[in-house]
Amino acid sequence: MLDQILRNNKKLKVSKSKRGPWKIESSSTAKNTRNFIREIIENIKVEPNPDKPLISLTIGDPTVYGNLKASNETIEAVIRAAEQGAHNGYAPAVGYHNAREAVADYLSQDGAEYSFQDIILCSGCSSSLEMCITVLADPLKGQNILVPRPGFPIYRTLAESIGVKVKYYNLIPEKDWEIDLEHLESLIDDNTAALILNNPSNPCGSVYSEYHLRRILEVAYNYQIPVIADEIYDRIVFPGNKFVSVASLNSRVPTLVCGGLAKRFLVPGWRVGWVAIHDQMGAFDCEVRQGLVKLSQRTIGCNTLIQGALPCILKNSPQNFFDNLIDTLMSNAKICFDILETAQGIIPYKPQGTMYMMVEIELEKFPEFDDGLKFGQKLVEEESVFCLPGECFEIPGFMRLVLTIPQELMEEACERIVDFCNRHYLF
Numbered sequence: 001m002l003d004q005i006l007r008n009n010k011k012l013k014v015s016k017s018k019r020g021p022w023k024i025e026s027s028s029t030a031k032n033t034r035n036f037i038r039e040i041i042e043n044i045k046v047e048p049n050p051d052k053p054l055i056s057l058t059i060g061d062p063t064v065y066g067n068l069k070a071s072n073e074t075i076e077a078v079i080r081a082a083e084q085g086a087h088n089g090y091a092p093a094v095g096y097h098n099a100r101e102a103v104a105d106y107l108s109q110d111g112a113e114y115s116f117q118d119i120i121l122c123s124g125c126s127s128s129l130e131m132c133i134t135v136l137a138d139p140l141k142g143q144n145i146l147v148p149r150p151g152f153p154i155y156r157t158l159a160e161s162i163g164v165k166v167k168y169y170n171l172i173p174e175k176d177w178e179i180d181l182e183h184l185e186s187l188i189d190d191n192t193a194a195l196i197l198n199n200p201s202n203p204c205g206s207v208y209s210e211y212h213l214r215r216i217l218e219v220a221y222n223y224q225i226p227v228i229a230d231e232i233y234d235r236i237v238f239p240g241n242k243f244v245s246v247a248s249l250n251s252r253v254p255t256l257v258c259g260g261l262a263k264r265f266l267v268p269g270w271r272v273g274w275v276a277i278h279d280q281m282g283a284f285d286c287e288v289r290q291g292l293v294k295l296s297q298r299t300i301g302c303n304t305l306i307q308g309a310l311p312c313i314l315k316n317s318p319q320n321f322f323d324n325l326i327d328t329l330m331s332n333a334k335i336c337f338d339i340l341e342t343a344q345g346i347i348p349y350k351p352q353g354t355m356y357m358m359v360e361i362e363l364e365k366f367p368e369f370d371d372g373l374k375f376g377q378k379l380v381e382e383e384s385v386f387c388l389p390g391e392c393f394e395i396p397g398f399m400r401l402v403l404t405i406p407q408e409l410m411e412e413a414c415e416r417i418v419d420f421c422n423r424h425y426l427f
């Protein structure tokens, strides 16, 4: 039998030009896939000051320092799911019925109404975003999507890897990072397939009011542009602010809401996310719902063990777990703001939620540094404090700090930043 196959194969003619050393090209999808944060970070020489321990304020992973832990209820739910042994096989690509129902109930608390049929489980919120962009935007038609600047770079990564263009709409720092609606409107053309809205925002830490959301939706409605709402920071808002899911406004704009467990439940590595379809007018009924189901079948969805635990995770996590998270983030935000405010040449922006704070660098006051990247590099070299430069989010002249680290380290990092600024500031 094997002989036969080999003999038959011999008959295959291989063209001469194919001989020689193997060299396999990658696809254009692979070539067009870029990690913008890595590209920028790799160009910064990171050599911390050996006399000071490194404090990294770069990655948005709340578990890094061990001070923020998943709730016991969350951990126990997964242990129980594993012990039951009922979640080891394939689930439907869109997720188990009861897990989808649990997500529908969880999201319905934000004021919109969902049934299990509106929910598709995904491998992390990144995967939800990928499905939404892929289902709505068609590279063969030269379509584009609108994304925030500053904003999370994954939107561009996902769009450009499949050949969809991105257009950046500006956020206004002085107005708590609200969208410049006139600018947004000016970008819309016949090829605009979707508007990505990130609220609460990474990197800005902003939380939009109902009024502002309604005005954004008005633009989307007037031009018939569906919304992809990245709400991965749902309910991570500080007292005095209110999280409003864009779906709860029942605007008649067809909307795909993306979310997941990563941030609020402090388990980013578990890779659980979802798409929630909110579509009062039935605009997605003819194709998009089905399209999402088909796309989910490419990789057969989300980790089944965590799906098995999902109903308990979403229902049993106690309020004081969420309150503690908010307390930690808010008190770190206050510490950061109060300390950084005393520095020369930088302007901290108070966040209203999330895990981040943006800081503006008045570069003209630091003429020895050509740009924000150099500023960041020197900050690492001299003070061993590492922040992500605004370039990672398409906003040079800023840096982003994470607020998830233990309080003593947060204070220490901010004090070092102040020393650094005051040392280099040109009076």
Ligand SMILES: *Cc1c(COP(=O)(O)O)cnc(C)c1O
Binding pocket: 060, 123, 124, 125, 126, 127, 152, 198, 201, 202, 230, 232, 260, 261, 262, 263, 268, 271, 272, 273
């Ligand atoms: C962290 C983050 C995500 C990705 O979430 P995963 O579930 O880890 O894939 C998506 N959007 C924003 C704005 C984020 O900060």
